[in-house]
Amino acid sequence: MRFSRTLKALGFTVATALAPLMAANAQAAGTITVAVAIDPGSWDPIDTFLVDWSSAANNMFDGLTARGADMKLKPGLATSWEMLDNNSRIRFKLRENVKFHNGEPFNAAAVKFTFDRLLGEEGKKGPQQSNYNTIDKVEVVDDNTVDFVMKQPDPVLLTKLAGYGAMIVPPKYIQEKGEDYFNTHPVGTGPFKFVEYSPKVSLTLEAFPEHWGGAPKLDKVVTRFISEANTQVAELQAGRIDVATLIPFGLAPTVEKSQNLDLISITGPTVVSLRLNTKNGITKDENVRKALIMGIDRDAIIKAVLLGHGKPIASFQSELSFGNDPALKPLPFDLAKAKQMLQQAKVPAGAPVKIDFRGNDATFREVAQAAAGFLQALGLKPSLQPYEPPVLLNDIIPNGKTGEAWHQAWGGWTFDYDNTAYLMYHSGEKWNPYDNDPKLNEMLEKQRTIYNVQEREKLLQEIARYVADRALEIPLYNQNTIYGVNKRVKNFDAPSDRRFRFQETSVE
Missing domain, CATH: 3.90.76.10 (Dipeptide-binding Protein; Domain 1)
Known part of the structure; x- marks a missing residue:
């Protein structure tokens, strides 16, 4: 694949057209309908880590x-x-x-x-x-x-x-009905109770008036499982859903201009990076890793691919994360300096840099193409290798089969840097197939023993600075959480982590 050296020639393409506006709102009064991408398959709290589970089950x-x-x-x-x-x-x-x-x-x-x-x-x-x-x-x-x-x-x-x-x-x-029955007929204490579950189609909840926090203002919450982002937007425009959780960046302006819709774009937990192989290839060298960071214009990628719905990051966490250090700044984009550093490290022209990524992520495919364009401008030979997510996440990464760089997107739902840093950087963890740093291990273990908030935050910030100094990854961006919401929805408190709680929400 031939990659251009400038963003203008990178050939970013995003969908800009939708099917014509369909019928007006078709939802019943008192019912809110939300679209999420994935049907978790089980509603038992111990069976999943999927955000889409919590988008619905947080109400049950x-x-x-x-x-x-x-x-x-x-x-x-x-x-x-x-x-x-x-x-x-x-x-x-x-x-x-x-x-x-x-x-x-x-x-x-x-x-x-x-x-x-x-x-x-x-x-x-x-x-x-x-x-x-x-x-x-x-x-x-x-x-x-x-x-x-x-x-x-x-x-x-x-x-x-x-x-x-x-x-x-x-x-x-659970003792009477059994585990399998509970998976598909859940019972909790939340403000909404289970009514019906149609696998791969929808989950229906109705208000539980006896909830300890008071009766919900809605009668029903319907969650529909729609994996295609464009379909979610089309259904939102047609009035068949009230909240869409998959808004392609290229269609955000379309939603924003719709008379009956609001676009909500807020800082979320999801951060995206290119993790780097510290054991094999040219990325074994810390200075080479720093050169790769400086050789990629992250601000330009945020502007061109995310259309501004994101922020640059200096460490693998959002500004909402406990442990984030606002004083820590990312290495600046400096192509000339990056070339010089590669020359000093004696990296030969045309040295390979393979980027492994989740092939179903259309947005990151464009990000990877952009990053590859910048790496080519450094005189390297980038290549892109898409994988099915289960293969990448359960085989390629944990078994140390990656190239020089690999795609890592992480939510960190606790909004605590421990939830990210320990899993990414401690030796022996699934997401750390290559690195073994005793000093980093010690810091990661120590912060888990500290209840003093100020002391622990200081150590987490020290960990972030240490990781940045070792250049264990190319921190790309913190991706905004984006919702499309029908204007008939009132008192919708948009959560950055997509864990909806509709107790105070109503619809017209």
């Missing part, structure tokens, strides 16, 4: 803690908590008079059942157990009090309890 389930769109942690099914026994025990006071959707009472026994299940054999089958393995056991103090006995400190645990695997489930219902 509650955790002991909660986190709203404002990113602040607050009480959920626990009204308060305190650290005991030198931080080795966390005591939770539970909300009283709460019921599951099937009428089963919520109490300390339900919390213990939830975590015994998560940390036991059933939890081993899913991807969530490892997020909570700092918990040794849960002990019932009384009907409204539980203690979490910790194996080791976990300063991120309270945030984790607000989502995914830690959502509280009903013991009697």
Whole structure:
């Protein structure tokens, strides 16, 4: 493939046309319809890590803690908590008079059942157990009090309890109905209860008026599974969905100009980088890695491909992440300096740089083409290798089969740099197939033992600076979270992490 040296000649192409505007709004009063890309296949909290699961299930389930769109942690099914026994025990006071959707009472026994299940054999089958393995056991103090006995400190645990695997489930219902039935007929304590699930088609919820936080203003929440972004936009324009979660950057202006629609573009958790092979090829050399960073104009890529719906990053986290250092600046784009550094490192002209990426990501394909154009301008020989996501994520990366660079997109739903940094840079982790840095390992392990917020934040920022100095990746951008929303939707508090909570939302 021949790559141009200038953005003008890079040949960026984005869809700019849609089918004509279809019929007017067809939704019933009191019902909001949301489109997400993926059907998780199971609604059991311990079975998935998919954001699209939480986009729907965050309305069905509650955790002991909660986190709203404002990113602040607050009480959920626990009204308060305190650290005991030198931080080795966390005591939770539970909300009283709460019921599951099937009428089963919520109490300390339900919390213990939830975590015994998560940390036991059933939890081993899913991807969530490892997020909570700092918990040794849960002990019932009384009907409204539980203690979490910790194996080791976990300063991120309270945030984790607000989502995914830690959502509280009903013991009697699961024991009577079985795990498989629960997967497709979920019961929680959330503001909306399960009505119907049609695999690959939709999930329907209806209001649970007895919710402890008050009755929702909506009657129903319908989640439709639509994997094609253009189809989501077409359905949004036709009024058949109210919220679209897949808006191609090229179609954002189209949505923005629509009379009946609003485009919401906000800072989100998703960051994108080209991780670098520190073991093989020219990228073994730290100075070569820095030259590659300086040789790619990230600002131009954000402008041309993302149409401005993103921000440059200096480390692999968004500005919303705990541990982000606003004083840390990315290496500047400097083609001449980058060429000089490659010459000093004795990198031969035409040296290969292979970029492995997720072949289903049309946006990143354009980003990769742009990056390859800049690498060619450095005198290198770039190549692009697309893979099916399961192959790239479960074989090529963890088994160390990548080229010099590979595509990594990461959400970090806890908005805590630990959730990213430990998994990306600690030796032996799935996403770190090449690097083994004892100093970095030590820093990553140490921050997990610190509950003091200021002390831990300082260490996380030090980790970010250390990673940047070693140039372990080319940090590309923080991608905005974009929604298309019908104007009939009122009081929609757009979450940056797509974990919707529609309790206060209404529709006209």
